[in-house]
Amino acid sequence: MKHCxxxxxxxxxxxxxxxxxxxxxxxxxxxxxxxxxxxxxxRDCGRIKVAGxxxxxxxxxxxxLLSSVYKPYRVRLIHNANGIAxxxxxxxxxxxxxxxxxxxxxxxxxxxxxxxxxxxxxYEAVVQLRGDEGKVSRMAAALERYLERNDAFITKIEQxxxxxxxxxxxxxxxxxxxxxxxxxxxxxYELHGEKRGKRLYRNTYFITL
Ligand SMILES: [Zn+2]
Ligand SMILES: [Zn+2]
Numbered sequence: 001m002k003h004c005x006x007x008x009x010x011x012x013x014x015x016x017x018x019x020x021x022x023x024x025x026x027x028x029x030x031x032x033x034x035x036x037x038x039x040x041x042x043r044d045c046g047r048i049k050v051a052g053x054x055x056x057x058x059x060x061x062x063x064x065l066l067s068s069v070y071k072p073y074r075v076r077l078i079h080n081a082n083g084i085a086x087x088x089x090x091x092x093x094x095x096x097x098x099x100x101x102x103x104x105x106x107x108x109x110x111x112x113x114x115x116x117x118x119x120x121x122x123y124e125a126v127v128q129l130r131g132d133e134g135k136v137s138r139m140a141a142a143l144e145r146y147l148e149r150n151d152a153f154i155t156k157i158e159q160x161x162x163x164x165x166x167x168x169x170x171x172x173x174x175x176x177x178x179x180x181x182x183x184x185x186x187x188x189y190e191l192h193g194e195k196r197g198k199r200l201y202r203n204t205y206f207i208t209l
Contacts, residue, residue: 017097026099029091036104037069037085044115054112063087066103080105114153117169123155124202125171127178130163131209139209140164146177163209171203183207 002011004021014021020028039062040049047054050065063077066087074090083105090098111119127143129136143166144154152170168174178185185205193200 017094022097025094025097029089029097030099030101033089033101034069034103036106037066038106038108039065040108040110042112042115043109044111044118047112049112054114083107114151114169118153118155121155122169123167125168125174126202126204127166127168127174128160128163128204128206129166129209130160130207135209136163139207140166142181143168143174143177147173150176174205175203178205178207183209 002016002019003009004014004016004024005019006024007021009021009023011021014023016022017025041047041057042054045054046057048057048061048065049055050061051068055061059077059080062080062085063075066077066085067075070089072093074092076088076090077085078088078100079086085103085105087101087103088098089101090096129139140157147153147168147170150170150173152168152173155167155169157167158165185207187206188204189201190204191199192202
């Protein structure tokens, strides 16, 4: 029979982890855990930053973030609302000793790269679609979907007499769309600045549908 050196409970009354009873061992573990966790979130899209990347604010992504905060423990998120995350924290190295822990979630609001660019009107390419109204609007919608799937976006769309000018945030993605659909185009390239000694061009693609 063992007795806990802190509370004098015996091994008949409680489970033991090492020399301490489960209550005292759990208390010692809880004292070392952070009570506040900082989460960086985008003020526009609400995504959170996990391992340096903005990802959707889902339960599994939040759990991954908490796991990195409470390393080397295993974390299971039980509930996350109103700025408090309740979780089960398990120490695999100590016979799977497990406690429940509440942490205040402190949200730091910022802008993700995509939204910072959106707000500043950023664009790298202009896709000028001309032709039959139905064809132009179907192609514009397809381009928008393609850009979104490739982590790019449309900054603005200008209505023109025989079509639209679409300002796209990423010229690689815009060009991949055009060549993927085998669209013939007339290209022009406008110098708009320099970054680390490299000339930056804005590309314009004129396409007749
Ligand atoms: Zn004890
Ligand atoms: Zn965002």
